[in-house]
Amino acid sequence: MRWVDLKESLSDFWFEFRREKTGIAGLALLIFWIVVAVSAPYVTEPNIPDKWKTIWIENPKVVPPTWSSIFSGVSEAPHEVIYPEELQKYVQSTTRGLIIDIPYNMKYDVPPQDIVLMNISGKADGRLRPSLTLKIVRPDGKEITLLSGVKIKGTTTIQVARDSGVRKTVINWVKGETGIQLDPSKELQLVTSIDTMRVLFAQISPDMLEYPKALQGEYHIVFEIKTPGNTSVDLSNAKLILPGRTYGYLGTDDKGRDLFAGIVWGSRVSLTIGVATAVLTVLVGIFYGVAAAYFGGWTDEIMMRFQEFMASIPTLPILILLGTYFGGHIQLWQIVLLLTVFGWVGVARVARSMAYQIKEQTYVEAAIALGAGSGRIIFKHMMPQLLPYAFAQMALSVPGAVLAEASLSFLGLGDPTQVTWGQILHDAQNANAAVNGYWWWVIPPGLAIALVAFTFVLLGTALDRILNPRLRRL
Amino acid sequence: MGLGKYLLIRAINALIVLSIVVLVVSALFVKVAEKELESRIQEIVNAEYQSLVQQNRAPSDPEAWKMERIKYYRHLYKLDQPYHIRVLYYAKRTITLDFGNTRIPIFGTERNVKAIISLALPRTILLFTTAQIIVIILGLLLGVKAAQKVGSLFDRALSVLALVTTSIPMWWFGMIMLLIFAFKLGWFPSNSMPNPNLTGLDHVLDVARRLVLPITTIVFVLFGGWAWVTRNIMISTLQEDFIMVARAKGVPERKVIYGHGLRAAAPPIVTMTIFSLLGSLGGAIITESVFNWPGMGRVYWIAIETQEINLVMGLTFISVVLYLAGVIIADISYGFLDPRVRVGASAKM
Numbered sequence: 001m002r003w004v005d006l007k008e009s010l011s012d013f014w015f016e017f018r019r020e021k022t023g024i025a026g027l028a029l030l031i032f033w034i035v036v037a038v039s040a041p042y043v044t045e046p047n048i049p050d051k052w053k054t055i056w057i058e059n060p061k062v063v064p065p066t067w068s069s070i071f072s073g074v075s076e077a078p079h080e081v082i083y084p085e086e087l088q089k090y091v092q093s094t095t096r097g098l099i100i101d102i103p104y105n106m107k108y109d110v111p112p113q114d115i116v117l118m119n120i121s122g123k124a125d126g127r128l129r130p131s132l133t134l135k136i137v138r139p140d141g142k143e144i145t146l147l148s149g150v151k152i153k154g155t156t157t158i159q160v161a162r163d164s165g166v167r168k169t170v171i172n173w174v175k176g177e178t179g180i181q182l183d184p185s186k187e188l189q190l191v192t193s194i195d196t197m198r199v200l201f202a203q204i205s206p207d208m209l210e211y212p213k214a215l216q217g218e219y220h221i222v223f224e225i226k227t228p229g230n231t232s233v234d235l236s237n238a239k240l241i242l243p244g245r246t247y248g249y250l251g252t253d254d255k256g257r258d259l260f261a262g263i264v265w266g267s268r269v270s271l272t273i274g275v276a277t278a279v280l281t282v283l284v285g286i287f288y289g290v291a292a293a294y295f296g297g298w299t300d301e302i303m304m305r306f307q308e309f310m311a312s313i314p315t316l317p318i319l320i321l322l323g324t325y326f327g328g329h330i331q332l333w334q335i336v337l338l339l340t341v342f343g344w345v346g347v348a349r350v351a352r353s354m355a356y357q358i359k360e361q362t363y364v365e366a367a368i369a370l371g372a373g374s375g376r377i378i379f380k381h382m383m384p385q386l387l388p389y390a391f392a393q394m395a396l397s398v399p400g401a402v403l404a405e406a407s408l409s410f411l412g413l414g415d416p417t418q419v420t421w422g423q424i425l426h427d428a429q430n431a432n433a434a435v436n437g438y439w440w441w442v443i444p445p446g447l448a449i450a451l452v453a454f455t456f457v458l459l460g461t462a463l464d465r466i467l468n469p470r471l472r473r474l
Numbered sequence: 475m476g477l478g479k480y481l482l483i484r485a486i487n488a489l490i491v492l493s494i495v496v497l498v499v500s501a502l503f504v505k506v507a508e509k510e511l512e513s514r515i516q517e518i519v520n521a522e523y524q525s526l527v528q529q530n531r532a533p534s535d536p537e538a539w540k541m542e543r544i545k546y547y548r549h550l551y552k553l554d555q556p557y558h559i560r561v562l563y564y565a566k567r568t569i570t571l572d573f574g575n576t577r578i579p580i581f582g583t584e585r586n587v588k589a590i591i592s593l594a595l596p597r598t599i600l601l602f603t604t605a606q607i608i609v610i611i612l613g614l615l616l617g618v619k620a621a622q623k624v625g626s627l628f629d630r631a632l633s634v635l636a637l638v639t640t641s642i643p644m645w646w647f648g649m650i651m652l653l654i655f656a657f658k659l660g661w662f663p664s665n666s667m668p669n670p671n672l673t674g675l676d677h678v679l680d681v682a683r684r685l686v687l688p689i690t691t692i693v694f695v696l697f698g699g700w701a702w703v704t705r706n707i708m709i710s711t712l713q714e715d716f717i718m719v720a721r722a723k724g725v726p727e728r729k730v731i732y733g734h735g736l737r738a739a740a741p742p743i744v745t746m747t748i749f750s751l752l753g754s755l756g757g758a759i760i761t762e763s764v765f766n767w768p769g770m771g772r773v774y775w776i777a778i779e780t781q782e783i784n785l786v787m788g789l790t791f792i793s794v795v796l797y798l799a800g801v802i803i804a805d806i807s808y809g810f811l812d813p814r815v816r817v818g819a820s821a822k823m
Contacts, residue, residue, distance in 0.1 A: 022637075309491045312797045314790060316759055318502070320778050321786075325506055403643050407760055410645065411775075425646060429764070434653040435664065442653060446646035453641035461637065 016466045023462025029455035037267045044261035052257060052265075052419045057157075059256035060113050060243035062431075064440045068246060077112040079244030084237055091235060097130065097227040102240060104219045106139075111201035111214060112242040114161035115221060119237040122152035125230035129153055133224040134160065136200060139217025144173050144200065152225070152233060161196045170199055171209065178206050251440035254431045259424065259441060263448055266421040270402050270452050273336060277401035278394045278456075280340040285347025286390055290382045292348070293355035294374065304352070311345040316407065318342070323413035332415045335408060339401050347393055351386055358385050388467030395460030399453035406449050421445040477806075484805065488798040493569060495794050500564040500787060504557065507783045514577075515547040564787060573788035580776060580785070581768060587788040590773060595755065595792075598762070598769030601685060602754035605692035610747055612693065613700025618731060620701065621708035632705070636698030645760040648691045652764070655687055662687050666767040688765045704743065711739040745804045752800035755793070 017023050036043075045051065060079060069075050082102065092099045115134075122130040134147040146166050150158065160166050171190055175182065182190070190209060201219070202212030221240070225233055250260040292303040319338055323330050330338065358364060359382070367377050408414055409422025410429070424445045428434075433441045519540055526532055533539035548554045552563055567574065573587035584590050620629040656664035666684045669677075711717070712735050720730050736743075755770065762771035770789065777785035 305487065305491065308487075308801070309494055312491055312794050312801075313495055313498075314793050314797075317774055317778060317786070317790060318499070320759075320775075321502055321506060324778070324781075325502070399641055406643055407645070410760060425649070429649070434649050435657055437653065437657055439653060442646075442649050446643060446650065449646065450638075450642045454638060457637045457641055 013466065017462065020462040020465060022458045023466075026455055026458030026460075026462060029451070030459065033267055033271055033452060033455060036264055037271050040264045040268060044258070044264050048261050048265045049417060049419050052262065053416070054255075056252070056256035056258070058116075058118070058241055058243075059252050059258065060245070060247055061252060061256045062254050062436075062438055062441070063113075063243075063245055063247045063252055064438075065249055065251040066244075066246040067249075068251075068440070074110060075108045076110040076245035077106070077108045077242065079247045080112070080242040082240040082242075084235070084239055087235065087238055087240060098223075098225045098233065098235070100223040100225070100235075102221045102223075104221055104242070105217075106201055106214070106219055107216050108245075109214050110245045111197045112244055113197060114159060114241075114243045115197075116160070116241040116243065117158040117223065118239050118241060119155055119157065120152060120225075121155040121234045121237070123232050123234070124153060128229040128231050130225055130227045130231045130233045132158065133226075134158070135220075135222040135224070137220040137222060138201075139215060139219060140204070142177065142204070144170070146170070146200075164191055167191050167194060167196055170194070170196055174199060174209055177204050178208065180206050180209075182209075250444050251438075253424070253427060253438075253441055259444065262419050262424050263421065263444055265419040266424065266445065266448065267452070269332065269415075269418050269420045270405070270449065273332065273339075273405045274398040274402040274452065274456065276336045277339045277343065277404075278397040280336065281343040281397055281401070282347050282390050282394045284340060285344035285393075286351045286383060286386050287378075288344060289348040289351025289353075290355040290378055290386065293352045293359055294378055294382060296359075300352075307345055307348050310342065313342070315342045319404075319408060320411060320413060323408065323411075329416050330408065330413055332418060335405055335415070339404055343397065343400070347397075350393075351389070354386055354389065355382055358382050392460055392464035392467050395456050395463050398456035398460070402449060402453050402456075421449050481802075481806070484802045488802060492794055492798060493565070496565045496568050496787075496791060497561065499790050500568065501561045503783045503786055504560050504564055507781055508553070510781045511551050511553060515544055515551070515553075518547060519543045564783070568787045568791050573791075574784040576777075576782045576785050578780060578782070580773060580782075587785050590785065591770075591788055591792060594768065594770045594773045597767065598755060598771065600681075601688055601762075601767055601769060602692065602758070603751060604685070605689045606696075606750050606754040608689070608693050609696045609700055610750065612697045614704050614736075614743070616697070616701040617704025618708055618736065620705040621712060622731065624709055629705070632698070632701055636702035639695055639698035640702075642695055644691060644695045644758060645764045647695055648688065648761055648764040651687050651691050664766075666765045688761070688767055691765075692761070700746075703746065704739075707739045707742055708735060711735050714738070741807075744807050748800050748804045748807070752796050755796050 040048070058081070063079075066078050087100065087102075090100050090102045092101065120132075124130070129151045132147065132150045132152055133145060134150075136144050136146060138144070146160055146169055147158070147163075150156075168191055171182070171187065171194070174180070194209060195212070198212040198214075199208060201214055202208045203215040205213070227233060248258050248260050250258075250263060252258055253262075288303065288307070292300045292307075295303075319330075319342070322338060326334065364377065364381055367381055372381075405414070405420065406422035406425070409420045410426045412423075412426050414420050414423050414426070422445075425442065428438065428441045428445075431438070431441075522543060523532075523536065523540060545554075552560050555563070571588075573591075575585045576587060576590070577585075579585050580590050581593055584593060616632055620626075620632045623629055652664055655661050663684055666688065669680050672680050712731075716738075717730060717734055720734050721727075725734070759771040759775050761767075762769050763775050766772070770793075773785065774789050776782075777789060
């Protein structure tokens with residue numbers, strides 16, 4: 001084929017394609033996905049697949065996206081981090097050590113989940129160690145000491161809300177302020193169940209333990225660090241985190257992972273698996289079908305029996321079994337290979353029936369008469385005739401591959417080195433996300449899968465209409 | 475060629491395919507189960523030893539005794555035989571419908587594989603076949619309607635809906651349905667296991683309530699594709715000459731569509747129907763798992779997770795048999811419905 005011809009047929013094709021509205025929509029979506037996949041490291045962070053395996057300590061766990069408060073009408077504290085440089089501004093030196101006094105403007109209905117001071121490292125000399133005291137000064141003038149005399153050795157991280165000692169302190173403080181009496185079993189239950197931060201940031205009232213109502217205003221989070229003797233503390237890496245009740249564009253999961261990052265990165269796997277599998281599957285299928293039709297007779301009969309055999313194997317159970325066989329996880333290239341091995345069957349059947357018609361054409365007979373080899377006839381004369389069908393078929397078989405990979409990952413058999421939408425949904429199912437109403441963990445990944453599949457369905461049906469003229473009148 | 479001879483050839487063919495599938499599947503499963511069996515034998519022998527010690531009947535030479543017992547169990551489970559013998563042994567047993575028992579009871583107390591399958595299959599039929607029938611009826615009606623008014627708003631809306639719904643993973647949609655209707659609104663139970671305390675009419679109503687969400691899920695995801703295919707087939711049929719003749723003769727439009735058009739379009743539709751109905755018998759592994767529906771798919775998943783070779787073999791065998799039966803039935807009905815068509819082997823003879 002000459003370059004000019006190719007250019008002309010391409011521009012012909014484009015001329016027809018432009019008139020297919022679904023095709024244009026599909027193309028736009030495809031470009032969108034390619035942009036998302038390529039820009040993943042820049043939009044989020046470059047090391048997400050590695051980071052995904054760890055627990056993201058700094059993030060709040062299972063919180064909805066920031067925009068969800070628009071619908072609920074309750075304003076919830078967003079995620080806030082005070083980085084080391086900024087933290088230095090609040091540090092004052094005293095004769096006995098340091099005081100970090102951080103003002104916090106609480107203007108929400110629900111306060112943050114926790115107060116976390118990360119990476120504060122102390123240098124000790126001999127038996128003396130630096131120690132830390134944490135106080136909260138409330139807008140109503142009350143002051144609570146949550147922690148006192150916590151020894152700092154090495155690099156320490158201080159987390160307040162999960163500490164049962166802090167909970168007891170808070171309950172005692174409430175008892176002192178309101179004068180309520182609690183029976184011991186009730187108190188025991190409260191120690192394990194109360195939301196420390198909500199009570200801490202609540203208006204003082206007798207029922208503030210059960211129904212805390214937020215007290216808005218300026219709070220001060222005060223850390224007093226004593227450095228006796230020759231000890232010292234290093235705050236150059238320290239940062240203060242106020243884990244939010246909401247996070248980012250798409251919230252977080254139970255390990256604090258940013259679901260937005262996961263979904264952006266998942267597009268890479270979906271597109272790669274989908275396109276690679278579709279191309280391989282269709283090429284193998286067409287080659288198989290054409291070969292069967294070309295050789296005919298017994299070869300055809302045997303090849304079709306094999307095709308029937310492959311078609312009658314229940315695919316998903318075998319894939320699951322092979323997954324366990326490969327040690328519980330199937331790597332990406334193995335998934336592509338397996339989906340191809342089980343996927344070419346349908347294409348082969350159609351390609352064979354189409355190839356039978358092509359075989360009868362005079363130019364094929366002429367080529368045979370001229371003594372052309374089988375390979376030449378199959379690759380040079382017959383397969384190109386099936387290309388239009390092949391292109392449409394490729395686009396149409398992408399959704400199947402995308403769904404299959406998602407299904408395998410959903411069953412926990414996916415590639416552990418990658419972030420995929422199926423795995424996110426698998427984790428969601430394991431954490432009973434549906435039961436607990438974590439909609440932001442279930443809906444976006446599934447929508448993403450459906451949208452990628454939809455993209456290729458649109459492209460495929462449009463291509464089918466243009467490239468396979470018998471369908472043109474539909 | 476006579477129908478009898480054709481049937482015979484098809485049946486022999488199917489049997490050959492079936493035995494190869496069984497061989498391959500048993501080869502895979504024997505390999506996977508090997509390690510598991512070895513460690514289980516170790517456990518059994520240790521447990522036996524412990525109970526003997528407790529009864530003060532500990533053998534004088536524990537090591538030799540253990541070796542003896544391990545050898546006994548290895549023989550019992552045929553682990554002392556070479557690999558290919560074990561594969562053949564499993565394959566032969568499966569083909570003669572002797573599926574054996576599972577180690578751990580499934581569905582409460584049942585350990586016999588045949589009994590488990592006969593418990594699970596009706597449940598899957600109840601769910602998937604019911605849903606599939608609704609899908610087919612709904613798809614056919616909507617598809618024919620769309621084909622009648624090609625390019626209308628209804629046609630376009632249906633096409634878009636079809637393309638959207640076929641892109642949705644069924645199990646994900648199931649999760650969403652559970653999220654909304656079971657947990658947020660609380661209209662339907664989230665667990666599909668029927669309440670064992672209810673009998674009679676109460677039991678039927680209980681099961682019906684549990685069916686609503688899964689059936690809605692399946693129907694919603696599948697009906698669009700059906701409508702779309704029916705529409706496409708019907709459009710090309712309605713452009714044929716005999717339809718034009720019928721219309722010219724003044725045959726009522728209803729009769730033209732349903733009497734002439736749909737009848738001529740029947741062969742591919744019937745094939746699709748047979749395959750979807752048969753496909754529905756296997757259940758959908760993940761969908762049944764999401765809804766915790768105790769059918770074939772759920773059992774399949776449990777069997778693979780707990781490495782119950784016998785159960786997996788039985789389930790695979792049944793689904794392959796059903797598939798092959800479907801192929802034969804579809805081929806025959808194709809020939810009956812459309813005399814112009816002779817499919818497969820019959821075309822060449």
